Amino acid sequence: MLIVFFLPHLLYFSSYWSKILKMKKDNKPDNTAFTQQRLPAWQPVLSVGIVLPLFFIIGLAFIGIGIGLLITSNNIQEFEEEYTGIGDNSNCYICANNATANCKCTLNFTIAQPIQGSVFMYYGLTNYYQNHQKYLSSRDDQQLAGETYYLKNPSQSCKPYQMDINNNPIAPCGSIANSFFNDAFALYYNNQGFLDEVKLDGSAIAWWTDHNVKFSNPSQTGSNLSQIFEGTVKPINWSKPVYNLDVNNPDNNGFINEDFLVWMRTAALPDFRKLYRRISGNYSSFMPSGNYTLEITYNYPVKDLPGKKKVIFSTVSWMGGKNQFLGIAYLVFGSLCFVMGFILLIVYAKYQNVEDNDD
């Protein structure tokens, strides 16, 4: 609402202009809207009259949006199971306490309602500080981008996982890579006593740009990955070298292994989830209700952190996973707007003569 408040002014003075020009003296300031601080300007006043309808409109809109968001969120089905193995009755108790490599345990759970749509499988960690400053900076993006020099000469920032004891460069270097999550899962549907494996798809779980641009394997014509990585050692905690992470898919190895990429995108908060797999195959668009068995290759120690490990199955909508907060917040704020609007209306009606008592 632009008030052309000063326009008459400008015209008024511009007609003077020619007159002034003729007898203009040396020191006379220019008569322009700018120098005279008379630029045309919109001068809004936040009065009740404008704010009131605004409140009602915003209130209405927000309540509408809130309901929409809440419905969307409620349509998302989410299913969470912990498998840390702390309690005695937990199947993973033995694995959690015996630090044997590739210890297997299973987790049985029941899905009461069939899940419609594509389901995403996440693993979750709690009390795990991926956002610790020392941890966060312990990586070498140049090495991960496949620059050959940095492959053999990792950055200082990777310390204490820059070089191993024999002074061989570690690839990938740094604390983040070293603490790569290495539990593995296999999911079975208990189809009338018969375990049917639910196929898990590990592609496109990392950002496309991470996979294709930011991270890449060092290239060297005519040599395979293991040759390229010759002269480097695997991170201390790893059981497999980086070029051998995915035995099933040779293209999913090295620095662009998707599980690795997901891990390298460090979480903002100490309780976090990371995308593990998408359910594919027969169950890709429909998970029937019933019993499922998750077979866990238990490697990752969290007991001392003290943290928990979880798996989460969730569908997603356009707004992502299940998130009540947005819907509720919109609803609350919308109603608040409405309430304030009414209060304002009352105040306005009651004290409307205030403006009358102008000094």
Add this chain to the structure above:
Amino acid sequence: IWSDTRTVYVANRFPQHDHYIPQKFADNRIISSKYTVWNFIPKNLFEQFRRIANFYFLIIFLVQLMIDTPTSPVTSGLPLFFVITVTAIKQGFEDWLRHKADNEVNGAPVYVVRSGGLVQTRSKNIRVGDIVRVAKDETFPADLVLLSSDRREGTCHVTTASLDGETNLKTHSAVPETAISQSVSSLEAIVAVIECHQPEADLYRFVGRITVNHCEEEIVRPLGPENLLLRGARLKNTKEIFGVAVYTGMETKMALNYKSKSQKRSAVEKSMNTFLMIYLVILLFEAVLSTILKYAWQAEEKWDEPWYNQKTEQERNSSKILKFISDFLAFLVLYNFIIPISLYVTVEMQKFLGSFFIGWDLDLYHEESDQKAQVNTSDLNEELGQVEYVFTDKTGTLTENEMQFRECSINGVKYQEINGKLVPEGMAEDLPDAVDSNLVNNLTWAYFPTRPKSSEEDILFLKAVSLCHTVQISYDQADGLGDRQANGILHQMEYYASSPDEKALVEATKRIGVTFNGNNGETMSITSFGKLEIYKLLHILEFDANRRRMSVILQTPSGEKMLFTKGAESSILPYTKTGEIDKTRMHVDELALKGLRTLVIACRHFTPEEYIEIDRRLHEARTALQQREERLADVFSYIEKDFELLGAVGVEDKLQEKVQETIEALRMAGIKVWVLTGDKHETAVSVSLSCGHFHRTMNILELVQQKSDSECAVQLRRLDKRIKEDHVIQHGLVVDGASLSLALRQHEKLFMDVCRNCSAVLCCRMAPLQKAKVVRLLKTSPEKPITLAIGDGANDVSMIQEAHVGIGIMGKEGRQAVRNSDYAIARFKFLSKLLLVHGHFYYIRIATLVQYFFYKNVCFITPQFLYQFFCLFSQQTLYDSVYLTLYNICFTSLPILVYSLFEQLVHPHVLQNKPALYRDISKNALLSCKPFLYWTLLGFCHAFVFFFGSYLLMGEDTSLMGNGQMFGNWTFGTLVFTIMVITVTLKLALETHFWTWMNHFVTWGSIAFYFIFSLFYGGIIWPFLHTQDMYFVFVQLLSSGSAWFAIILIVITCLFPDVIKSVFYRHLQPTNTQKTQLNRNGIGISCLDSMCCFSDGEKACAPVGRMLDRMIGRCSPTRVGRSWSTSDPYYSNDRSILTLSQVEATPC
């Protein structure tokens, strides 16, 4: 012999005996530059880092360099480097200009008498003792003692326009013994020694003597300011002069006057520094808290060193204390942005750019004298909006300082001047209307014969008036010569006088018939009714402020020696012996009551013996090197006594236009106006009344002519009691200089109490230093009010420098006041616009600027602090370092700068016509504790909302993307940052009341720039960066629908309470400013009401008008609130309708 004098041997002819030790003097090089090529960098850096803020950032930068900190040193180094570089370039450029100017001045060709001839050399080569030749219209290259000019009597004319702005011609003279040496060869022959004081800055003081070897005898002559030609002054009307250099280079009076500009700091700056300290405390508190919590956390090993985050050997082995300190410093660095470096840059820029608006303002431009307002310092702009006391000079400030002779009292009879004739009072009516101008002279005196006895005294009086002065005549009329000849008037004389009174008096006697023809240094000639009379000028006893009179001693054509004196009646009447003393005293009071400036004229006849004694004493005192002034004063008082009273004159000083309105406006704005004047009591009161400073309804209290301490105290208590008894009506207080000094000596507190309760105070008979003392007294009183002093003359300089804001009037009494002022305006009436409009604007602008800056940095840093609670106090930054660096420089800097240049809460004309609005911002209202707390808390609240809003959105870290993928910590930080940039920008948008296209451009532009920049920054793998943390983070964030919804929600949530608060306050408790804003948009435009409420006349007419409107239904308030977009072209069109005087005349 004396250490405080210097001995100059003319032409450097040193004495030839062995005991002589040559004195060392400075060379004639002027160095105004501060730096040389070699010391520029170290010296400039040193000076810049002496500023506390720069030093702080330097420390932070060094800390970042030294220890391993979470942010790279670039984040604070770059802005610091930018600020330092920009300042250094600016100062370097200025210095380069100074160097250029210096070189030009120092290299200018001058002519010096050396080795028997005139030698051309460069200005910088002049030594003390050199004889320098200066030709017409050249400036003097050093302070010279005039030796001779091309005139026989050794006089010359100069103007000192470039020194003190006075454009009148001043006569300087040489001592007779040297004046005869007009050629180079004869100058060579002079053997003379000058002894004078060591250099001092006072332009008008020079004490010295010259010893000339003349015809084998030593003649000693006094030297005073009239013998000294100052560097920078210009020779006029004289073909050439020779002078000997006594002060050279940096020791010249001009150079000594370069410096000593006191630094004034505004109240806003002081509050800003207080805020800074508070924020420093907050910063330290946050850092200490974080450090302590970090160590509390780390006490358990599982938090200190979990298996996935092992320490390096080095970290394990480093000393605990060192680690603790380095942790503390790292937190300090992490949070250091809470003190914004860009605040200083922005404030400086705002002040510098903003101050142009004063000079540009057409309303502050004086058409007749072609002078616009002048800003000498931009540091005090906002102080103009805080003034509580105005101290104003009277003559030349409230009045035009354009003197007009009006009346006189001669020997007990009062006369008026009508059409160039003196008419005895009461006879004016009888005067024929059409008087033939040819007959004027005859007619004039036709009236005198009615009292034939007195006619001789009348003529003596007129002669006294036309002889007793220091007026100069200029026959040289370089400009406008053609005009005058075209008009057929060839013998037009122009009088030049340092005091306008003198000029008015001489012109008046000329009109009446006694014409002053000129003064050649030794004689004065007048034409008395056609008869030429030559008087020999023996002595001039110059005017000074203590004696308040001046005298001349003349030899009349008949050979009699006599003295004429004129001066204030209080300094002459007590010394008169004969004449109509009582009648004259009565007349003087009558004249003063009419507001005329009065001067009393007296004479004294000397017997030859008396004169010889006087001459001897004068010569002695004048040649004295020590205590010359005191000795002169003694001699003067010895001479100036036993007067014969001749009469008195009354000179009118016209009031400047709109003085009354201006004073009234200032009063309505809550500003107390004190008039400080040197005039006498009655004159001052009558002028005070006529200019509206005193009202007729005011109860005038007087504290005058107090003789003793106790008497003064009693009177003060009596006044105090009267004020307390009678606090309904307004009081005005009149104090005179003598009583004031008594009151200030012992009863300062009591006096202040009385003054504070008076709505107007008038101090008369004030000496310049007393003026300053009064200002200082008020300034240092417990309330510490902001004072403003305004004046036009040299006598106001001390007061102008003392007050918080000093304003010079570009008047007729030279430019001294203007040079020493902070702002200079052409007329007193401009003061109201300067304070009420510009002051208001600058104050709200800078106050909001300061508050907003702190607010936005609290918003910026608090989420960082909160994040530490979620990352084990590991000093992890929430935002990327590029964002950390650019937040203050790019993303949020321009809107506030543009706001602080253009914001107007209320239309300027409304501000000017509703001075009460000024009270809304008085006492530093926008920077007091409450608003500061509000803004700071607001900042913290917003920061909490950003952070925890984003935190809750992330929840248990569910996916926010449609493809189920996860965000990382950088996305979280970017989300907070995005919300922050938008909120902070929109918060300012809410504060903005004046949306010009520029505000729109920078506000929306800043947000757009942030988005574009982030897309660009995140869209590229940056080749020189080691980490690519931000790669595609922003795009991924924007591709999430949830993030968009969250941004919208959180931004609106942040601003919502603000809107509610301001709406409620505006509706329930509107300030005057807010009411005016409503009026302007609503009632103000369509209703008669609004026109009336601008003026005083509101009470009388507004209710009627309002009732009328109510009946017609035009002005119902319910409609007002909503229909505010209509604007009345009449209102906005016609400026004149809004001026105070005219509004009263609107047909309400």
